[in-house]
Amino acid sequence: MKNFKRYISLSIALSVVFSTLVAQDWEVPLTEKSVVSPIAFGPSTQQHGKDLFNTNCKSCHGTPGTESFLPLNPPPGDPASEKFSKQTDGELFYKITNGKGGMPQFKNMLSEQDRWDVISYIRTFHKDYKPANIEVASEAVQSFSGTDLSITLQTNADSAEVIAQVKGMKDGQLINASGVRVSFLVKRNFGFLPIGDPATTNEQGLAQMKYPTDLPGDSIGQYQIRVKLVDDDVYGQVTVDQTVQWGQAFIYDNPLNYRALWGNRANVPLWLLFSYFGIVGGVWITILWVVLQMLKLKKLK
């Protein structure tokens, strides 16, 4: 008994030490350490990296700079911390690509460019970071500096395409807003999910997206689409919803509509209903009969 407890505590202690060692000891091959991004980091890679980070990394690593990562063992760590900033681009890339233990492998989930974009986003939190790639970002993302943006939609039923026309006020005039990032979404059970990556409006203020036609829609194949501006911190919430009939007709067969054990109160299975009331009724009728007979005892002279 005592020995058993000793073994248990020893093995727990060992596993704690071991897991800490593992966490400390994530060796990246030297050749991988010096790998650098093939394209320079810039606002567009950072923006894309931010979107990717929020969908793929945030659930464990939290919001960078707030130490809000999950308390796992080994701890995932805050990407804004020194633990990350002192690593080379190549080390981060290797770890995102291959994963280890609790850290998933993103080799097949994110393209190489996507992974570099995530690193470029993380690097925005590292003050002392100097890009290994000396080539300064050449492409500056165009950005519309007007106000009061609005979206109008044009849909093409044949090709299942949506064209979003974004306009905004600039210098007192309503003009086409170019360089504005627009995301295209579709309503599913628990909210809106994006279709592809956000698109950026061209000079005419147009951005377009082809929607899939194999999505399950309602009973006649309708589904709701939503187009919105990505940078709502700059432009405010600008959203347009529309219903299109591009999906597959889908009739939801709610299991709660049947008489079943998992059903609601009204849908109790008949066998259960009859068994319950049959048994309970039979027993209570007998009880009442006994009580009546007891009350009649007086008359049995």
Add this chain to the structure above:
Amino acid sequence: MAQTLPKEEAKARFSKIVSDLTKPLSQFGQSFQVWGFVLFTIITLFGYAYFLQLRDGLGVTGMHDYAAWGMYIANFVFFVAAALVGMLITAVLGLIGIKWITPVSRIAEMVAVAFAMMAGLVIVFDMGRPDRLLNVFLYGRLQSPIVWDLTVVMTYTVISLLLLILPMIPDIAIIKKNLPNAPKWQRITWNLLSFGWTGTPEQYKSIHRLVRVLAVLIVPVALAIHTVTSWLFASTLRHGWDSTIFGPYFVTGAFVSGVAAVIIAMYIFRVNYKLENYITDFHFDKIAKLLVLTSLVYFYFNINEFLVPAYKMKQGDDHHILSLFVGEWAGWFWFAQVFGNILPIILLLFKKMRKPTPMFYLAILTVLGAWAKRYIIVVPTQLHPHLPVQNVPEAFHVYYPTGPEIAITIGTIGMAITIITILAKLFPVVSIWETAKEDGVDMDTINE
């Protein structure tokens, strides 16, 4: 049955029985007052703790997201279990014509009624919002074992109460006649419950028939009450609960704890009510053998319940079983198994142990073991959920009952004992007319 006694002898014998068995009903001496004060204190403490729980909610207990069932539900299962003894003795043994139960069956029914009533109340005490109890009936789903459980608990309580009162009606008429100076509360109850009894052969025939009907009816209801209680656990997919034999496992365990509880009550009444000539060593010897039998059956179910999963050691089950056998619950587990099951089997094989005093102490240990067993059925499983316990306060990793929770639990046990105490002051704990009849007193003398 003995030979019918001559008239004069029968009269003397009958008046001796009546005076022996009714004397305790009018004695409220010093020791009874101390006893009453102890019970009053326990219930007062309960009242304060329950006030705290009503005011502040279930947060005053140690229960949390993981251990949502704690000491209260363990206590509930214990009450339901011990209540089954009424059915075992009155119905099963009575219907097959076992004679020695005559002085025991009323005590068993009193224990059953008190424990069944408290089982129902403990469910209410386990609710943070007892005012919503009615919602179970208004909105409950028939698919839920909880609805079935409430139904059978109420039904069993009513049948047990009837099975207590029905065979007692002739006795109530007798004591009404023999104790004309009893306090008003006793006389009112007796008047109400004697149902105009005069002792005609038709009346005897009628209660014989009614008792027989109820005795048959209570067998399936009693099996249902504890089987459904076990289904509250077994119908969920949790390690340690996910078992097909939970119904019979609970029922057989119930007989062990119930018989032990009746032994305790028998001993206390024998000593305090000076009933050595009625609850004799012979009866203790018999009920000791009954405890051995029920313990052996329960032992068999324990082997099935633990050996089969332990042989396979399915993932999850392994953790549960190891924690019970050698881990953090080992103390509780072995206490429950040794005192609640193994020890009664071994010790009661010896004739010297089948005497009132050693049996009394052994029965106390058995009841404690039985209570501990319910606790380790309810609690450990919940602390080993299928998903790892993480991102929760440290306190959620363990379950320790709090002061108010323990006070409420002890209070419910105090209330059960109070009910038995009141019943034993209202009615003779041993049947007068059945004892007289077995001693050879003719019916005319009994009905005079």
